[in-house]
Amino acid sequence: MDWAPHTREARAWQQRVPRGPREDRRLREIEIALPPYVRDLDLPMDRSLSAMTSASAGDLSHLDLVHGRTLRALNHLQLRTEAIDSSKIENVDASLADYGRALLGVGANASATSMASATAALTRMIRDADTSRAIRPEAILRAHHDLFHRVPSEAHRAGRFRTTQNWVGGSDWSPLGALHVPPPPETVPGYLDDLFAYANRDDVPPVVQAAVVHAQFESIHPFIDGNGRIGRTLIHAVLRRRRAARHLTVPIASALVAHRERYFAALVDYRDGTARTMVAMLASAVRIATAESWVTATRLHEIREGWGSAVGGSRPGTALHRTLDLLTEEPIVNAALVAERIGVPQDEAAAAIEQLMAAGVLRRAPRSRRAPVWLAGAVLDEVADLSTRIQESSRRMRDT
Numbered sequence: 001m002d003w004a005p006h007t008r009e010a011r012a013w014q015q016r017v018p019r020g021p022r023e024d025r026r027l028r029e030i031e032i033a034l035p036p037y038v039r040d041l042d043l044p045m046d047r048s049l050s051a052m053t054s055a056s057a058g059d060l061s062h063l064d065l066v067h068g069r070t071l072r073a074l075n076h077l078q079l080r081t082e083a084i085d086s087s088k089i090e091n092v093d094a095s096l097a098d099y100g101r102a103l104l105g106v107g108a109n110a111s112a113t114s115m116a117s118a119t120a121a122l123t124r125m126i127r128d129a130d131t132s133r134a135i136r137p138e139a140i141l142r143a144h145h146d147l148f149h150r151v152p153s154e155a156h157r158a159g160r161f162r163t164t165q166n167w168v169g170g171s172d173w174s175p176l177g178a179l180h181v182p183p184p185p186e187t188v189p190g191y192l193d194d195l196f197a198y199a200n201r202d203d204v205p206p207v208v209q210a211a212v213v214h215a216q217f218e219s220i221h222p223f224i225d226g227n228g229r230i231g232r233t234l235i236h237a238v239l240r241r242r243r244a245a246r247h248l249t250v251p252i253a254s255a256l257v258a259h260r261e262r263y264f265a266a267l268v269d270y271r272d273g274t275a276r277t278m279v280a281m282l283a284s285a286v287r288i289a290t291a292e293s294w295v296t297a298t299r300l301h302e303i304r305e306g307w308g309s310a311v312g313g314s315r316p317g318t319a320l321h322r323t324l325d326l327l328t329e330e331p332i333v334n335a336a337l338v339a340e341r342i343g344v345p346q347d348e349a350a351a352a353i354e355q356l357m358a359a360g361v362l363r364r365a366p367r368s369r370r371a372p373v374w375l376a377g378a379v380l381d382e383v384a385d386l387s388t389r390i391q392e393s394s395r396r397m398r399d400t
Contacts, residue, residue, distance in 0.1 A: 001273040001274055002043060002276050003041070003043065003275035003276075004041065004273060005272055006033040006035050006036070006219065006273075007034040008031050008033060008034075009031065009032055010029055010031055011029070011184070013028060013165075014028065015027075019173050020171060020172065020173025020174065021171075023171075024173035024176050025173075027175070030174075030175045032182070032183060032184065033180060033182065033183070033219065034183050034187075035216060035219040037191075038194060038198045038212060038216055039194045043204075043208055043212065043276070043279065045205075045208070049276060049279065049280060049283075052280060052284070053205050053279065053283045054205070055287065056282075056284070056286040056290070057205070057206050057244045057286070059286070059287055060239070060245050060250060060286055060290050061244060061245065063245075063248060063294060063297075064247055067248065067293075067294075067297045068245070068247030069247060071300065071301075073328035073329040074248060074296060074297050074300060075247060075248050075249060076329040076330065077296065077300070077329075077382065078249045078293060078296075078386075079119060079122060080119060080383060081251040081383055082122060082232075082236070082250075082251040082253050083115060083119035083121075083122050084118075085251060085254040085256075085387055086233075086253035086257075087111075087115045087118050087229065088253075088257050089253060090228050090229060092111050092114050093111055093115075094109060094111040094114075094115055096332070096375075096380050096383065096384070097365040097373070097375060098111070099116060099332075100331075100332025100365065100373060100375065101332075101365065101371075101373055102115065102116035103116045103119065104334055104373060106334065106368070106371040106373060110151075113150055114151070117150060117151075118229050120146040120147075121143035121144070121146040121147045121229065121233055122143075124139065124143045125234065125236065125237045126233070126249060128237070129238070129241040130240050130246075135196055135199035135200055135213070135234070135237055135238065136196070137192060137196060140234075141160070141161070142159060143233060144159050144223055145158045145159030147229060147230065148225070148226060154224075154225055157224055157225070161188055161189070161192070161223065162185050162224050164224070165182075166221055166224055167180065167181045167182070168180040168182075168221065179268075180221070180268075180271065182219065182221035188220060191220045191222075192220065192222060195216050195217060195220065198213065199213045199234070199238055206244040207282055207283050207286060208279050209242065210236075210239055210282060211235075211275070211283075212275060212278075213235070214232065214235050214278070215266075215270040215275065215278045216270075217231040217234055218267055219270065232252070232253055232256075235252060235282065236249050236252070250289035250293050252282070254390035254391055255285035255390050255391065255393075256285055258390070258392075258395050259281075259395070265277075266278040266281050285394065288393045288397065289390050291393070292386055292389045292390045292393060295389065296382055296385075296386045299382055300382065303328065303379060303382065304324065306378070307324050307327070307359075307361050307378075308324065310359040310361055311324070311355060319348050319349065319352045320352045320356075322342040322344075323338055323342060323349070323352040323356065324356070326341050326342060327356075327362070331376035331383070332374075332376075333353075333362075333373070333376075334371070334372060334373050334374070335353060335372070338352065338353060353374055362374040362375065362376055363375050363377055
């Protein structure tokens with residue numbers, strides 16, 4: 001044990017409206033988990049854990065220094081990979097084409113829309129931490145609104161901390177058999193004030209701080225839904241605030257999704273008083289995601305050069321050349337997006353798209369006849385491959 005464990009307390013329980021099986025309706029007592037206050041806590045660090053966290057932060061900073069300013073496309077792909085795989089941890093999945101349509105706002109299924117919303121939430125949290133140099137409740141609430149304002153069943157709760165008791169696992173009708181029952185709603189504001197105080201410290205190693213902030217947030221569970229995805233955005237927000245990375249967002253969730261059950265077990269360890277498990281898991285995830293992002297940086301350069309050859313060369317400043325540059329960042333486009341981003345009339349953007357379709361750089365997305373969407377397959381393949389490589393590396397490291 002290296003951390004203060006959660007305190008377990010029995011509390012009276014009664015459903016507001018009797019629902020579900022008889023066992024749920026008859027439940028009269030539950031056991032809640034009260035996290036420790038962490039504002040002033042420090043994790044004891046042995047030499048091995050200290051070296052692991054320092055190395056992961058160093059690797060990330062080096063990647064950011066070399067590619068962060070010069071390769072904006074890398075950050076775009078990393079952000080999308082992270083949002084996609086963070087959603088997969090919550091069993092939310094969709095095709096990249098549907099996800100792209102959702103990003104463009106031209107219609108997609110509910111899962112794709114949820115993944116696109118997760119991208120918006122992640123981007124907002126990182127940007128706010130970067131500009132304000134703080135982890136702020138306002139940013140978390142706005143990110144949660146980004147995540148749920150397009151979900152009809154949850155829109156009324158989007159951007160609001162919970163005011164009722166919730167639970168993780170077990171029954172849909174009551175905390176019967178729950179895996180974790182977070183603290184009561186009236187305690188949430190105090191717990192969050194304490195969490196923000198810890199998250200804004202500057203005397204804790206960044207990777208340790210990110211791991212503890214994430215685990216503590218998941219224990220508080222301040223929203224009815226979306227705690228996992230918002231909690232994982234906090235990892236990146238802490239790393240950005242601490243300047244472990246100034247420009248890039250490595251896909252940490254891709255490593256976590258490879259060991260979904262082990263990740264949930266690390267959260268259980270944290271609640272039992274062992275924070276080391278989550279810290280070590282996060283440090284490993286950062287190192288693996290960083291290493292594979294180096295590979296993607298090289299491949300993006302090769303893809304862009306290959307496109308230039310495919311179109312027979314292009315002059316800098318032309319619509320064709322600028323569209324090729326755009327596609328390394330935005331591999332799913334329509335004519336309106338291209339026109340807006342490169343600053344040309346829509347008919348000129350459409351002409352560039354036609355040239356790129358003829359050259360095999362772009363292909364039309366399925367089911368997009370009425371609202372045409374085009375895909376840059378080479379970059380989308382790299383998005384998928386980056387996630388796969390991170391997951392495979394994570395599994396190999398676990399098995400050795």
